[in-house]
Amino acid sequence: MNTLKVKMLESSAADFSAQLEQLLAWESVSNDNVQAAVVEIIASVRHRGDAALLDYTACFDRYSVSSMEALKVSSERVATALAGIGEERRTALELAAERVKSYHEHQRQESWQYQESDGTILGQKVTPLDRVGLYVPGGKASYPSSVLMNAIPAKVAGVREIVMVVPSPEGELSDMVLAAAAVAGVDTIYTIGGAQAVAALAYGTETVPKVDKIVGPGNIYVATAKRQVFGQVGLDMIAGPSEILVICDGGTDPDWIAMDLFSQAEHDEDAQAILLSDDADFLVAVRDSMRALLPTMERAEIIRASVEARCALILVDDLQEAAEIANVIAPEHLELSVAEPELLLKEIRHAGAIFMGRYTAEALGDYCAGPNHVLPTSGTARFSSPLGVYDFQKRSSLIQCSAAGASVLGKTAAVLARGESLTAHARSAEYRVKD
Amino acid sequence: MNTLKVKMLESSAADFSAQLEQLLAWESVSNDNVQAAVVEIIASVRHRGDAALLDYTACFDRYSVSSMEALKVSSERVATALAGIGEERRTALELAAERVKSYHEHQRQESWQYQESDGTILGQKVTPLDRVGLYVPGGKASYPSSVLMNAIPAKVAGVREIVMVVPSPEGELSDMVLAAAAVAGVDTIYTIGGAQAVAALAYGTETVPKVDKIVGPGNIYVATAKRQVFGQVGLDMIAGPSEILVICDGGTDPDWIAMDLFSQAEHDEDAQAILLSDDADFLVAVRDSMRALLPTMERAEIIRASVEARCALILVDDLQEAAEIANVIAPEHLELSVAEPELLLKEIRHAGAIFMGRYTAEALGDYCAGPNHVLPTSGTARFSSPLGVYDFQKRSSLIQCSAAGASVLGKTAAVLARGESLTAHARSAEYRVKD
Numbered sequence: 001m002n003t004l005k006v007k008m009l010e011s012s013a014a015d016f017s018a019q020l021e022q023l024l025a026w027e028s029v030s031n032d033n034v035q036a037a038v039v040e041i042i043a044s045v046r047h048r049g050d051a052a053l054l055d056y057t058a059c060f061d062r063y064s065v066s067s068m069e070a071l072k073v074s075s076e077r078v079a080t081a082l083a084g085i086g087e088e089r090r091t092a093l094e095l096a097a098e099r100v101k102s103y104h105e106h107q108r109q110e111s112w113q114y115q116e117s118d119g120t121i122l123g124q125k126v127t128p129l130d131r132v133g134l135y136v137p138g139g140k141a142s143y144p145s146s147v148l149m150n151a152i153p154a155k156v157a158g159v160r161e162i163v164m165v166v167p168s169p170e171g172e173l174s175d176m177v178l179a180a181a182a183v184a185g186v187d188t189i190y191t192i193g194g195a196q197a198v199a200a201l202a203y204g205t206e207t208v209p210k211v212d213k214i215v216g217p218g219n220i221y222v223a224t225a226k227r228q229v230f231g232q233v234g235l236d237m238i239a240g241p242s243e244i245l246v247i248c249d250g251g252t253d254p255d256w257i258a259m260d261l262f263s264q265a266e267h268d269e270d271a272q273a274i275l276l277s278d279d280a281d282f283l284v285a286v287r288d289s290m291r292a293l294l295p296t297m298e299r300a301e302i303i304r305a306s307v308e309a310r311c312a313l314i315l316v317d318d319l320q321e322a323a324e325i326a327n328v329i330a331p332e333h334l335e336l337s338v339a340e341p342e343l344l345l346k347e348i349r350h351a352g353a354i355f356m357g358r359y360t361a362e363a364l365g366d367y368c369a370g371p372n373h374v375l376p377t378s379g380t381a382r383f384s385s386p387l388g389v390y391d392f393q394k395r396s397s398l399i400q401c402s403a404a405g406a407s408v409l410g411k412t413a414a415v416l417a418r419g420e421s422l423t424a425h426a427r428s429a430e431y432r433v434k435d
Numbered sequence: 436m437n438t439l440k441v442k443m444l445e446s447s448a449a450d451f452s453a454q455l456e457q458l459l460a461w462e463s464v465s466n467d468n469v470q471a472a473v474v475e476i477i478a479s480v481r482h483r484g485d486a487a488l489l490d491y492t493a494c495f496d497r498y499s500v501s502s503m504e505a506l507k508v509s510s511e512r513v514a515t516a517l518a519g520i521g522e523e524r525r526t527a528l529e530l531a532a533e534r535v536k537s538y539h540e541h542q543r544q545e546s547w548q549y550q551e552s553d554g555t556i557l558g559q560k561v562t563p564l565d566r567v568g569l570y571v572p573g574g575k576a577s578y579p580s581s582v583l584m585n586a587i588p589a590k591v592a593g594v595r596e597i598v599m600v601v602p603s604p605e606g607e608l609s610d611m612v613l614a615a616a617a618v619a620g621v622d623t624i625y626t627i628g629g630a631q632a633v634a635a636l637a638y639g640t641e642t643v644p645k646v647d648k649i650v651g652p653g654n655i656y657v658a659t660a661k662r663q664v665f666g667q668v669g670l671d672m673i674a675g676p677s678e679i680l681v682i683c684d685g686g687t688d689p690d691w692i693a694m695d696l697f698s699q700a701e702h703d704e705d706a707q708a709i710l711l712s713d714d715a716d717f718l719v720a721v722r723d724s725m726r727a728l729l730p731t732m733e734r735a736e737i738i739r740a741s742v743e744a745r746c747a748l749i750l751v752d753d754l755q756e757a758a759e760i761a762n763v764i765a766p767e768h769l770e771l772s773v774a775e776p777e778l779l780l781k782e783i784r785h786a787g788a789i790f791m792g793r794y795t796a797e798a799l800g801d802y803c804a805g806p807n808h809v810l811p812t813s814g815t816a817r818f819s820s821p822l823g824v825y826d827f828q829k830r831s832s833l834i835q836c837s838a839a840g841a842s843v844l845g846k847t848a849a850v851l852a853r854g855e856s857l858t859a860h861a862r863s864a865e866y867r868v869k870d
Contacts, residue, residue, distance in 0.1 A: 092850040103557055106549065112541060121791075122538055122805050127784050129818050143855050176854055212817040231673070234818030238666070256866045262859040298858045334831075341835065348831070349562050356556075356835035359867050363860040364836060367848040370557050371832035382647045383564050383669030385830040395820040396769075396783070397806035400776065400791035401799060413802040415527040419611055420578050423733045424697040425798040431691045432794050 004294050004304060006287045007312040011321060023312055024329060026240060026270070026378060031220065038195045038224045045199035050206045056196040061138075063171045063191070068207040073178065073189035081178035090179065096368035097148050097183045103370030104156045107389035119402030120409075124395045128158035131209060132392060133201035133233070134186065135216035135226075136177060138167035138193055144180035145366060149373045149387065150215045150236075151184035157392035162186045163211055165201065167193020193218075195225035202229035215374075215387065236387055240378035241270035244362055245331035245351075247322045248286075249338040250279030252358045258289035260335060263363050265306035266299040272310040274329070276322040283313045323347035330381040333362045352381045406432035439729050439739060441722045442747040446756060458747055459764060461675060461705070461813060466655065473630045473659045480634035485641045491631040496573075498606045498626070503642040508613065508624035516613035525614065531803035532583050532618045538805030539591045542824035554837030555844075559830045563593035566644060567827060568636035568668070569621065570651035571612055573602035573628055579615035580801060584808045584822065585650045585671075586619035592827035597621045598636065598646055602628020628653075630660035637664035650809075650822065671822055675813035676705035679797055680766035680786075682757045683721075684773040685714030687793045693724035695770060698798050700741035701734040707745040709764070711757040718748045758782035765816040768797045787816045841867040 009019055044052040050068045057071065058064040065071060082090065113123025132154045136147055151162050164181055166173070168191040181189060190208060192200060198218075204210030213234035214226060223238050244264040248257055261273035277283050290307065294300055316322045323344055326334055330350035338344055341356035348354060352375030355362050366373045374387035401409060410429040417425035444454055479487040485503045492506065493499040500506060517525065548558025567589045571582055586597050599616055601608070603626040616624060625643060627635060633653075639645030648669035649661060658673050679699040683692055696708035712718050725742065729735055751757045758779055761769055765785035773779055776791035783789060787810030790797050801808045809822035836844060845864040852860035 088850055089854055092847045092854075095847050096851060106547060107559070114541065120804075124542070124806075124821075125780070125783075125789070130784065145851055145855065231813070231815065234815070253866070256863070259859060259863040259866060263857070263863040266857060266859040298856070303859065345560070345833075348560075349565065350829075351831045353832035353834065354560070356833065359838050359841035360834050360836040361841070361845070361848075361863045361867055363852060363864045364841065364844045364848050364867075365832070365834050366860060367851045367864075368844055369555075369834045369836065371559075371834055375832070376829075378666070380666065380669070381829065381831070383829060386559075386832050388830070390825075394785075394811075394816065394818060395823070396786045396816070397788035397800070397810070397821050398780075398791065399788065399795050399800050399804045399806055401795040401804065403794050406794035406796070406799065409799045409803050410796070412527045412530050413796075413799050415523055416531060416580055416802045417798060419524055419527075420580065421733070422698070422701060424694060424701040424738065425801060428691070428694040428698040428796045429798045429802075431688070431694060432796055432799075 004291045005308045006290060008283065008287070009312050009314045011314060011316045011325065020325070020328070023274070023310070024379070034220055034224050038221060038228060041195040042199040042225060042228060045196050045205065046203050053192055053196055053200055053205060053208070056194065057192055060194055061167050061169050063168055071191050073173070073191060078178050078182045078189070081175040082182045085175050085179045089176065093144065093148070093180055093183050096145070097152060099368050099370040100148055100152045100372070101156060104153045104372070104389050107153070108156060109390060109393055113398055116405065118404040118408070120405030121398065121400040123398040125398055126393050126395050128160070129212045129392050129394065130159070131161045131163065131211045132159050133211035133214040134162055134164040135197065135214060135218050135222060136164055136166040137218055139169050142166070142174045142177050144174070144176040145373065146217060147177055147180035147186070148184050151181070151186050153372065153387060153389045154392040155185050157389045159392050161188065161209070163201065163209060164189045165192050165197040167191065167197070195221045198222055198225035198229060202233045213392070215391070236374065236391065237376055237380065237384060241272060242267045243272040243331050243377060244274070244333040244335065245326055245329055246275045246335040246337055247319065247326060247344065248275065248277045248282065249319060250277055250282035251339055252337045254282065254285040254289040255293065256358070257286050257337060258293055260362055261290065261307070261311065262293065262297060262303050263361070264333070265303040265311065266297070269302060269305040269309065271306045273307065274311065275313045276316050276325060278316050278318050278322070280315050283315055287313060319344055320347065326351065330379045332375045332377045332381065333365070335360070335362055350381045352376045352386055403434070407434045439726045440743045441725060443718060443722070444747050444749045446749060446751045446760065455760070455763070458709070458745070459814070469655055469659050473656060473663060476630040477634040477660060477663060480631050480640065481638050488627055488631055488635055488640060488643070491629065492627055495629050496602050496604050498603055506626050507642070508608070508626060513613050513617045513624070516610040517617045520610050520614045524611065528579065528583070528615055528618050531580070532587060534803050534805040535583055535587045535807070536591060539588045539807070539824050542588070543591060544825060544828055548833055551840065553839040553843070555840030556833065556835040558833040560833055561828050561830050563595070564647045564827050564829065565594070566596045566598065566646045567594050568646035568649040569597055569599040570632065570649060570653050570657060571599055571601040572653055574604050577601070577609045577612050579609070579611040580808065581652060582612060582615035582621070583619050586616070586621050588807065588822060588824045589827040590620050592824045594827050596623065596644070598644060599624045600627050600632040600636065602626065602632070630656045633657055633660035633664060637668045648827070650826070671809065671826065672811060672815065672819060676707060677702045678707040678766050678812060679709070679768040679770065680761055680764055681710045681770040681772055682754065682761065682779065683710060683712045683717065684754060685712055685717035686774055687772045689717065689720040689724040690728065691793070692721050692772060693728055695797055696725065696746065697728065697732060697738050698796070699768070700738040700746065701732070704737060704740040704744065706741045708742065709746065710748045711751050711760060713751050713753050713757070715750050718750055722748060754779055755782065761786065765814045767810045767812045767816065768800070770795070770797055785816045787811045787821055838869070842869045
């Protein structure tokens, strides 16, 4: 096996900013053919409904059935899956679900209001979405943990109905995915996938109910379809490749850090793992660990491709500088593998999830620590947040003016409305002014 | 003047659902020429920076200057504008700003965390965005209230810098807009507009700093550019035409309700105003008021176009049915002009802002009641919220496992990771398990 190539950088290099920019560069490839195919699929599902779903499922998933009834997963089938996965996995799923639920209950937002001295009431009413669609990829990329992470916050928010779609190539379905759906409380499951499933959720068909928001990962067809139905329904973020940034003071076992980097790299060839340390010897030790561990990894090919293309071990002056670089990167996952993570945390402004201390492996967060594993990627943590209960709630402003309040506010509103030449606004306000 | 045509519908009609669907139908027109122009403008600004901004400003705004310095609005110019608008308008702006600030302070979210019995800490750290771009349309559509409504929530969130862009056709700038920027605490203003301003904010140039999120309304070029830079920066919603739904029990002065409908209709020809009442005589009275008032309106042409195309007065069985129809429409603005709005409120699930009682004209909410006037349109209140402080804050998950916590969680994570064939994840977790 060839020696693993690992980029070693130094923040003191004159062109470090340019090197870093190049390391992080990633733009999603939009493809005109995919675009055109998706436009046609969406139009067909809007026009032909269930008949289009049956045709596309026969064509793309090589699964031919005569009615939508056959694409609906029965509650018996789900119960059988849950019973069949074995005690150990079932317990692990239930424990993970319980922790995810307990954490997300802290995120639930409540309505609020306050009254002013003249009796005017202002506030916000917080309500759950009515119905949410959950996309789950089929085949190899089917992750039961993703079902938990997407469905549980919606349930905690009070969403009435979660409609899950998951393609079943050649009729095959993952028992772990169905079991996770059962544990998470998913209400309805259809074995449809691709752009046609997204279109069905966005516009509804005779059988599939129209939802208010679609969440969950998918391939390029699914992502393209989601972008196209945005506005018709709400969306979660459309994710780029997964990334981790580890900041280490050199005091953690190099094997642990190497494996943490690998746990990101094994996702796919585009995944990115970066280590910052102020200890040059430690960086070399981690590189040696990576080289020693690689041959023992099941997904060695993917890890090698990801590491050689997108990984870097970077020497920094001190941990303060490491925090500054972290804020530039705004990573999806940030491990603070240092003696005093609380101190370093104060310097961190942008990150999806922060794993503090030597014991907090990022992998714990992927499955069962409690926080969500759906996180902003590609630097979008500068302006966005982990998936949460707040993504399944929305707010309505409340305004109830007393007669006295309307009279006072009406005068101010009329001045500003006339300043904008909107005289119907002004007169509507002035009707409520008492002289 | 021709008699104003007003659609009168009845919810008991057999085809009412289809009538309502047709009434609400609205899809934004995407235009390939606009799309192509915007792609070119963005590429040019990314490539040529300030030079491209100067060229486009000369071309599109007919304003030729030799350096970016001339496109930056000095603090002296802003102070002069604030001093020059007159006492009445200045006081109105300041009062509106104070109320908007006070309301939005209730929306600020705080970081939280909790500790489990084994010492593991979980939580979320809430932080403001670093820098926000605020787009303000120039010319006739320049609304100072929009500056307040977009900038103040960002300031309350703790955003460090707000960069405002506003085109100045032929070098002309609105003093009211500059005054509003001063009152709202905007930090920097450039007189650039269009897709080129959006590109400059998203990618940065030699002069214009790159921002993390762009908010504010704009024409089709601005909206198209915003969609294209999404992901590079965050965005607010891209709004459709403004709408109001009024539910009235017949006890409000018909002139007041007619003017409330007009205050929506005067925005533009695509704006939509709908009235629901269980009192057939009242609907006729409102129609008569509309016809009598129309000739007295400054923007009569726009109001007529909007009313005849998109307005309807609808007879319903009772207020309960009105609430159900409101939930289907999910209106941007909802007026509950009834005797007991608190009772009706309980039935409302989807609306951007709810104006309760006969005194609460929607126009008060546009300017100075306190809540934001940037609201979800076109039924998107089913899944989205008014612009708020929460749009300028984001969250990072916090996970700090104790040694004991990591050992327990590591076992569960390893079972689930192996179930997904992600063995680097499993081994990373298992390093932290103590036997």
